[in-house]
Structures are given as structure tokens and as C-alpha cells.
Amino acid sequence: MSIKLRLTLMSFLQFFVWGAWLITIATYFFNSPLAAGENAGAKFGAIFSTLALSSLFMPAITGIIADKWMNAEKLYGLLHICYGLVLFYVPKVTDPDTLYYVIFVAMIFYMPTISLSNSIAYTILKNNNYDVVKVFPPIRVWGTIGFIVAMWITNLSGSKANANQFIIAAVMAILLGIFAFTLPKCPPPKSIAKDAGVIDQLGLRGFTLFGNYKMALFFMFSMLLGGALQLTNMYGDTFLDDFKNNPLYGPESFVVKYSTIIMSISQISETVFILTIPFFLKRFGIKKVMLFSMLAWVLRFGLFAYGNPADGLWMIVLSCIVYGMAFDFFNISGSLFVETTTDSSIRSSAQGLFMMMTNGVGAYLGSQISGYAIDEFFTLGNGTKDWHQIWLSFAGYALAIAVLFMLLFKHEHKPSEMENISH
Incomplete structure (x- = not known):
């Protein structure tokens, strides 16, 4: 082989x-x-x-x-x-x-x-x-x-x-x-430095970037959006499966029987949107591509809120397609932002910090808080969940992040950014 x-x-x-x-x-x-x-x-x-x-x-x-x-x-x-x-x-x-x-x-x-x-x-x-x-x-x-x-x-x-x-x-x-x-x-x-300290090995040197206002703001938004990254992985399949309890659709509904296959459209979409990133970065710049991601999360959640297995099936499918842009555009453009704006001596640490803020701290808080919120505000007396309101609240959260990011995060697009990445 x-x-x-x-x-x-x-x-x-x-x-x-x-x-x-x-x-x-x-x-x-x-x-x-x-x-x-x-x-x-x-x-x-x-x-x-x-x-x-x-x-x-x-x-x-x-x-x-x-x-x-x-x-x-x-x-x-x-x-x-x-x-x-x-x-x-x-x-x-x-x-x-x-x-x-x-x-x-x-x-x-x-x-x-x-x-x-x-x-x-x-x-x-x-x-x-x-x-x-x-x-x-x-x-x-x-x-x-x-x-x-x-x-x-x-x-x-x-x-x-x-x-x-x-x-x-x-x-x-x-x-x-x-x-x-x-x-x-x-x-x-063999080339690993014998005297490299634990701080460097663990990638903690990147925390010095919090002393820079722009980078601190970027990492803060990374954490906030990280709270949304796993929400549809957590709840998407059980949301579709729960339509079996609705007499309008029932357990034999196509969406209920094949909920996981429908959710896999999200991953298929990922593979497609990855290929479009170079075009979007060259045309719009890193900040706008990250903003597109945040707005895509609004669509991802909003379409789920109004979708159903009958006349709203197109919304569920479109939500899964939009996921590719929502997930890829922030993760990859965010990583490229770190690559182009940090000193080479701490670049690896900075990348580790970006991943930690999104997939670590942000995803942890998103998992914990969403579970609490669903119990407290969106679970009905009979134990069923108000998925419409759940997805709308997630959409509202993503929209608030997008608006704040657009207003507070200042980054001017320079065509040379892509050239720097290439080299």
C-alpha cells in the first residue's frame, strides 16, 4: 500500500x-x-x-x-x-x-x-x-x-x-x-531545544497578545463565536428526531428516519466551502469573511427555527448547506488572521491560543450554558423542547456577535495579506 x-x-x-x-x-x-x-x-x-x-x-x-x-x-x-x-x-x-x-x-x-x-x-x-x-x-x-x-x-x-x-x-x-x-x-x-521551557511547550507565550487591544478583541470574539460552533452538533440530530412526536409528521417521516443523513449535508458543505475561501479572502478580506461566517450562523439557526419535514424541508437542507460557510469561514480566516498579524516567534503559540479560545473555552461555555438555558427556559411541562424558540435564541446570539464584531473590530483589508500567507 x-x-x-x-x-x-x-x-x-x-x-x-x-x-x-x-x-x-x-x-x-x-x-x-x-x-x-x-x-x-x-x-x-x-x-x-x-x-x-x-x-x-x-x-x-x-x-x-x-x-x-x-x-x-x-x-x-x-x-x-x-x-x-x-x-x-x-x-x-x-x-x-x-x-x-x-x-x-x-x-x-x-x-x-x-x-x-x-x-x-x-x-x-x-x-x-x-x-x-x-x-x-x-x-x-x-x-x-x-x-x-x-x-x-x-x-x-x-x-x-x-x-x-x-x-x-x-x-x-x-x-x-x-x-x-x-x-x-x-x-x-532531534532539533527540539533541550532548554525549551514548559511555557513555550504548552503554547502559553501567546497570552502576551492579550496586551494588544486588537488581538484581545479578536480572541474575545473567537471565544464568543466558539460558543456557537458545536450547538448544531449537539442538538441538530435530536431536533430532527423530535419531529416524530408531532402528529403532523410522525416517526415514519423521511426527516425523522434519516435525520443523521440529512445532518451530514453539513459536512459535505464543509468540503465545498473550503475550496471557495481563497476567492472570498482575496475579494473581501479577512474581516468581512469572518463577518460572513457570523451571519451564516444566524441563517443556520434561523432556518432550523422555521424548518419542518414538509413544506419547510428546504429550510432544513439550506441550513445544512449554510453550515459549511459558517464553520469554515471563521475557523480558517481566523487562523489566517493570526498568521498574518503575529510575530513569527510566537505564531505557533498564537495559533494554539486561537484554537483554545474557540474549541476550548468558547465551546465549553456554549455546551454548558446552552444545556442550562434549554432546561430553564425552553423545556415544556411534558418534557418536550420548544425547538423554535431554542433556535431563535441561538440565532439572536449569533446576530448580536456579528453586529458587535462589525462595529468594534477594526481591520483594514490589504491585498498583500494573501501574498503574505502564500509565502
Whole structure:
């Protein structure tokens, strides 16, 4: 098997083992005894927040291990095997408090493998004299395809509301872990400075950027928008599945039966919108592209608020299409903003800080607060959720961020920005 094909398989499985349950865990949770009792929304919000919580510290810790003491491909394989073993335990869990800790442990093992998989691919491609910039993107896109395929398998196998979704992910994670040991060796780089301090290793040097008003404002908006990034991953599938309780549609509705497949349009859209980013950045500049992302989040939530499985199906589908712009435009243009406005000596730390503020702090707060808010304000007496008002409140939140960003964040578009990125 060629190097590129082996890395493509790694990328495919890397996101397959996440996509098998990430979008459907809410459907599983709210259709099981786990959701019985009070504050089910807040408990689920806490469980989902473990993704963000583990992202705050595990990628940095495993990065240090791979940089100093252990081959990256071996560490990657061990993490996936441990992740799979933990997922095997999920079906045995009968209360939400225990599920919180089980998923947290699973995420401690899984989340650092995302950055490790990139690092392994870069190292192997460079060692085999490939043009990384040219060869890596077509390999990485198979990760998104893996995520989509896993969603489809979970849906079509009837596993979206039961624990089989975790078994599917567990089996494939262990196979990926074993496969990782067959990859070319990626030993710790010899060039790592022996005297590099923990602050530099953990990427904490980037915190000095909070002393710059513009960068502090950017990171603050990154955190605020990060609160919205995982909301539809948390609630999108269970929102569509809940139409089965509406007598106008019922459990045999196409949207209810194939909710996960419909949600996968979002990931398909991601792969398309990534290709449009260079055009939008050249034409409109980084600030406007980030603003487009925020307005796309308003549409994403607003279309869900008014969509339904009948005459409103087009709104649900369009919301999934818009997701590609909402998610990609901020993550990628934000990363490029950091790349073009920070000193090279702290650029890696600054990128780590950007990821921490969006996928760490922001996503954690978004998961926790949304769960509490749904319990407190949008759960009816019979336990059903007022999804219309839930999505409208999320849309209002995104709109407020967009307006404040437009008014407060000053950044002049310069055509040279793209040239700087290219070099």
C-alpha cells in the first residue's frame, strides 16, 4: 500500500471513529433513561462540554510527549486503542453522571489524536519528499468523508438512538490504533531545544497578545463565536428526531428516519466551502469573511427555527448547506488572521491560543450554558423542547456577535495579506 493511500486511510478512520456518535449522542441520550429526571439538558450540556474541556490541555501534553519521548505514530495508536476500549464501556452506563466521566476519559484519549494525525501525515510526507501543501489537502478531505460515512452507517443501521453507535466507533478505533503501528516511524525530532521551557511547550507565550487591544478583541470574539460552533452538533440530530412526536409528521417521516443523513449535508458543505475561501479572502478580506461566517450562523439557526419535514424541508437542507460557510469561514480566516498579524516567534503559540479560545473555552461555555438555558427556559411541562424558540435564541446570539464584531473590530483589508500567507 502506497504512503499516500495509507495516510488517506488514517485520515478516513480518524474522523470515522468520531462521526459515528458525535452527531447522534444527543438522540441516544434524550431517548434513553439517562434523560430521566430533572435538568437533563444541563447534564447533557456538561457531557458534551468534555470535548472542549479535554481540548484545553491534552493536545499540548501529547504534543510534548511526541516531541520529546515517544514516536508519534506509536502514541497515536495507543491513544486510539484506549479510546476504543472506553467507548466499549458506554452501553453499560446507566446514569448521566457516570456517562460524563466515561465520555470525558474517551475525549482525553481522542481529542489529541486530531492534531497528532496532522503531525504524523506532515512528517511522513516530508520524509518521503512529497510536496505537503499540494498532497496533504486531498488526503485530509477523506477525513470529512470518513465522518460522513460513519454518520450514514449509524443512521442506516438503526443505531442513532441506541448504544450501537459507540460500538461501531470502538471497533474501528481499535483497528485504527493497530494500523497506526504499521505506519512509517515518526520519532521525536532531534532539533527540539533541550532548554525549551514548559511555557513555550504548552503554547502559553501567546497570552502576551492579550496586551494588544486588537488581538484581545479578536480572541474575545473567537471565544464568543466558539460558543456557537458545536450547538448544531449537539442538538441538530435530536431536533430532527423530535419531529416524530408531532402528529403532523410522525416517526415514519423521511426527516425523522434519516435525520443523521440529512445532518451530514453539513459536512459535505464543509468540503465545498473550503475550496471557495481563497476567492472570498482575496475579494473581501479577512474581516468581512469572518463577518460572513457570523451571519451564516444566524441563517443556520434561523432556518432550523422555521424548518419542518414538509413544506419547510428546504429550510432544513439550506441550513445544512449554510453550515459549511459558517464553520469554515471563521475557523480558517481566523487562523489566517493570526498568521498574518503575529510575530513569527510566537505564531505557533498564537495559533494554539486561537484554537483554545474557540474549541476550548468558547465551546465549553456554549455546551454548558446552552444545556442550562434549554432546561430553564425552553423545556415544556411534558418534557418536550420548544425547538423554535431554542433556535431563535441561538440565532439572536449569533446576530448580536456579528453586529458587535462589525462595529468594534477594526481591520483594514490589504491585498498583500494573501501574498503574505502564500509565502
